[in-house]
Amino acid sequence: MTLTSSTMLRRVRVCALSDLEVERGRAALIGAEQVALFLLADGSVHAVSNYDPYSRANVMSRGIVGSRGDTPTLASPMHKQVFDLRSGACLETQGKEPARLRVWSVTVVDGSVEVDIEEIR
Numbered sequence: 001m002t003l004t005s006s007t008m009l010r011r012v013r014v015c016a017l018s019d020l021e022v023e024r025g026r027a028a029l030i031g032a033e034q035v036a037l038f039l040l041a042d043g044s045v046h047a048v049s050n051y052d053p054y055s056r057a058n059v060m061s062r063g064i065v066g067s068r069g070d071t072p073t074l075a076s077p078m079h080k081q082v083f084d085l086r087s088g089a090c091l092e093t094q095g096k097e098p099a100r101l102r103v104w105s106v107t108v109v110d111g112s113v114e115v116d117i118e119e120i121r
Contacts, residue, residue: 025061036061053099
């Protein structure tokens with residue numbers, strides 16, 4: 001675990017950047033939390049909850065990566081709700097009540113993907 005003094009973020013190394021494929025999700029277990037990781041074509045890495053609030057299944061790492069304008073998105077593989085990868089907000093609810101995905105900050109350090117685990121306990 002890395003503790004940075006300037007921001008006091010607690011980060012944990014999850015995988016090597018080379019373990020991720022562009023626009024293909026990977027699931028990771030951090031403590032008891034399932035996290036879905038995504039490497040985008042622009043080189044950014046995003047971490048969201050693997051839990052789909054609509055199907056109530058841990059499937060988001062199998063979702064479909066896309067975009068709405070400049071917003072990177074993730075569509076649920078179950079019912080196709082579309083979420084903003086940056087904020088977790090649901091952009092297309094498919095007629096259901098609004099829900100969101102939990103989102104964590106990601107940093108890539110020397111080829112390692114690190115997730116801010118401040119809220120994961």
